[in-house]
Amino acid sequence: MDDKNRNPERDREREDNFNVGEMIIRVLVTAIVVGIAAYFTPGFTIDGIWSLILASIVIGVLDHLIQKFTGVSASPFGRGLSGFLVAALILYVTKFIIPGFHISVWGAIIGALVIGIVDAIIPGRAM
Template sequence: MAERERNPENVSIGSVVLRVVLTALIVGIAAFLTPGFSVSNIGALLIAGVVIAGLDYLIERISGVDASPFGRGIIGFIVAAAILYLTSFIVAGFNISILGAIIGALVIGVVNAIIPGRAF
């Protein structure tokens, strides 16, 4: 069952929407808890959710690296921080410093462990 869920060819629109919504929720929580990390409005948060989910999918598809903060140990953590930082250049209203991206990746990893399902 887990193999079927992780296979990119078996992705439904419902799972994509759920992933984007969970990503936006977790990023919102991380922005609230992390210094140097802010999101100006709900629209920017939702767009950031789409961008982060898309970047995560592309990185996982191209390199095979699970970009969740604890997906592949330190590599996954670094990739997650890089995705957060890169998103700040793509989405207006999504502001994060390098240190904020590092702390945010840690917060996202902890929140990801608490909220069921894989969001980031």
């Protein structure tokens, strides 16, 4: 395709749509993974679907901010000990932001481990 025929505005719209679609998929995958982790983790409960969805959004935002400012991704197995600790910290901090999201310190640690295992099985990036 010739550069003269390109429409930068249309290309930007496609990128924005892709990012929004990608973000929705990430929130849904995160909700599934966090829901599974809460089910299998002692000291980790979520009161309802809306708390789970809001927590997924908060987890995604916190992960993005931490990755942007520190370069550390909250992938429990993909980034080693630092990713594992960041994932546990994000889970624990989320309890202060989202009502209905209850997690203890040990629940956050075990939950990060469960999320790492589930993330390895479910396609997509959870945290």
